[in-house]
Amino acid sequence: MSLSHREGQSPADDITDDWLFLSSDSARPEVVEVRREDQETEDRGKLRSKLVSAWNSVKYGWTLKQKSKFSKSSPVIMLGKSYELKDEGEREHFRRTFVSLLWLTYRRGFPPLGGCSLTTDSGWGCVLRTGQMLLAQGLLLHLMPPGWTWSVSHHVFKDDMDLESRPADCGQTFQKGSNKRGRKLSLGSLLDRPTETTHRKVVSWLADHPSAPFGIHQLVELGKSSGKKAGDWYGPSIVAHILQKAVAAFADLQNLAVYVAQDCTIYKDNVKRLCERPPPQSWKSVIILVPVRLGGQELNPAYVNCVQKLLTLKCCIGIIGGKPKHSLFFVGFQDNNLLYLDPHYCQPTVDITKKNFPLESFHCKYPRKMAVSRMDPSCTIGFYANGQKDFESLCTAVGEALSTSAETYPMFIFAEGHSQEEEQSHAPTNLTYIQRKTKCKRVDTSNSLDEFVLL
Template identity: 80%
Template structure:
């Protein structure tokens, strides 16, 4: 799918780029195991720590505008492209379809009040866990594609979500009235309830995998534990490249997804033999499904303009499951665009932890009602791009359409490439821990020490 996109005025990101430091750092040595009884001073210190955590969480929510419920304006005369699908907002039916598709995406944000993370006393990831949360969202979308039938949307959204988009020059709808629509939708759901129930059970189970508790396979506790091998701990900032490798390890260790693997590209290169090695199974079993993650850095301090068209092209592909990235303290999950603005889900909203052990635990806080957008030129160059292929033929198609989309950046260096053969043996199974990035120039590759950098990327 290659929808045409007209130009329009750009709308910037509501939070300021040069905001105050909101990192929440707590010492991992705050607990002393040799003390059997908690003194009054220690109890007061713990209470102060909890109060500080709540204040930092509240400040982050205020700073990023969520308490104001700001809404982005959408131009009804231009299509919205979201994760490979195009929606004409001037048409009521397509506008409803876009809204339901958007609300069905899993929204993973900062949380507070979860069990303390290992090695310290942190009970919130507010101020430092945004890249982990955007990584969770990217993986969650891949899992929904893997587990749900094509075109699935969250059934609750059909009658729980109102028209929250602010459309420029919105006309009076000529079709069904808003009073008639919910009733008919509810009747439709009741007729199909027998089909909806199994999908809702899978949806709820998928949400539970990202719960904020130590046993969840893709929860914040598990991701932080897997980050230790890369020299990261709770309270640190996790770059998009590190998070890609953490997700790869988390899926590999999960017994719930035996037919899904994650491949992380090396040196901006997807090595086809390595993907084949991961996905092939003994006959007659089919290929495993694969999520391909490509960490890149598309410029220095700002996004190279040559890659703007390429980024938008990739988001028009149905195999693309989104882009995670952003500077420290502000990572976003990009899912589409309208004109010259990117659509995104923002993790910078601190919510109370949900107890998934509760029967029929509430799902509303895992779904966002308000689409947001920002000028694509303001996208931070540090990012990881995700793709999903159900089987071997889907992966071959992925290679074809992605290569075509990447050709738009041929005048500079390609964002990344596909290559026959294997990557370097010592990098295939483990996350790099020596902070070495590789800059590829045609057939020449040289090593660059990035030990003083926060990112582990290939610079283009």
């Protein structure tokens, strides 16, 4: 997303300007036969979509072959688990676990979004995509057995990381030795496994099709109530509320709820009211989303340690950053670098209506890192609790992690009681608040478009 984007003008308009030198006559070969006007319009739309997608892939610097270097001397922490890369078995476990994360990126060629002719989200849908990844991690924890990894990935993906070590070890791949483990299962038998069926179902829920409950079409439709439309930039706070609505509207997930923190506060009674079910049924599982702003234009250094602490918790399902130029899905760290998944790679749309549609493009084989100091302060943090006891444990663990920023102010807080407005009737806005004892200070957030007020 270009930093020159102006409020009130959609990113799609900016992108189109980049291609004004490509007229319809110069972009397409001359034809002698007369074609129908609607066919010509469709062809121009497809061509423009491909050109815009290609331009954005270059503009945002996404390189398919790019790899990050990882050190063997320190562990990698990812979503509550620690991996010692000097141990070959743990390297393989980390590789399989990372590849099993669902990766949602820009797509092109999907059915037109409601109310417009856009068939790609390239250049404007990055926060929606990271929001999908955050939700996907919660769905996998909710529906899959503990420790699940994608079995097919073991046979599909090869070398995916560079390890910093002595020369003799350079170039060692994560799958070395792993192919020695017994007889390989056939692809057909893997597809027949119940867990693989569920995995495929979750992917289909997030696909780029109007029928997908958490797909780009449904998220854009739900965003209209917040004043957003296809082509607009969606902030992490708005996306949190959109995800809450999407899950609430989906009949197949009656035992899962999404709670969005208000004013950087998780009200326990609100969560209880949302998750309680009449006897003999137990609590619903809950995904908790906390929109926060951790500084002005840059991440406040006082929160760096706290961000890392949260990613060490098993209840944490990741953090989405909201920078307009690029939103990322943070899942772990090594030393002072964050591990992330990047949505800024435009891929062709996968037809989920076909039986055994390919899954490879929904999984990333290249872990990437960036300095934690470069993380944008506008973000949404996600957590998952399987029931009431898990929620109580979550409150304790997260509270302890938040105390690491006690020298400043907590990123967010837990509060007994409930908010002034009912959870179900709370209307999402572009305002997120952080409690402060100092004077009210408005922060310039022109780079992230979401308006945050620091109190």
